[in-house]
Amino acid sequence: MSKANKKFDIDLKYGQERERRVEKIITEGKLEVKTERDWWQKTNNIAIEIESYGKPSGIMATEAKYWVHILADGEKDYCRLIFDTKTVKRLTKKYIKNIKNGGDGWKSKFVLIPLSEIFLAKNLK
Numbered sequence: 001m002s003k004a005n006k007k008f009d010i011d012l013k014y015g016q017e018r019e020r021r022v023e024k025i026i027t028e029g030k031l032e033v034k035t036e037r038d039w040w041q042k043t044n045n046i047a048i049e050i051e052s053y054g055k056p057s058g059i060m061a062t063e064a065k066y067w068v069h070i071l072a073d074g075e076k077d078y079c080r081l082i083f084d085t086k087t088v089k090r091l092t093k094k095y096i097k098n099i100k101n102g103g104d105g106w107k108s109k110f111v112l113i114p115l116s117e118i119f120l121a122k123n124l125k
Helices: 003-028 039-043 085-094
Strands: 031-037 045-052 066-073 076-084 099-102 108-114
Touching: 003 031, 031 039, 031 045, 039 045, 045 066, 045 085, 045 099, 066 085, 076 085, 085 108
Parallel strands: 031 066
Antiparallel strands: 045 108, 066 076, 099 108
């Protein structure tokens, strides 16, 4: 087997494992799915709900293992981010001082997390 073929085999195995992981996430059904329209484009942040009408909600209330955050542009989905819920909780805690009100009647609270910070290596731990 050539060096190139061996590398291909390793890469293929790695890719197939990631496919199995995504399939497991989807089929387990332990997902919290939130869609954010337009706000992310205006603020360069994702908004993670933490409270609504004075009660914990969103990331603070979920029992889901995975958090799916859809960034929409009007009616069109721009992208879908899939996180372990504990990662979103950790990021929310880090940026907890960056709170904004929103939602129906401005009765919900959101933590704004800079899009530029989400994938920094220091935030992955």
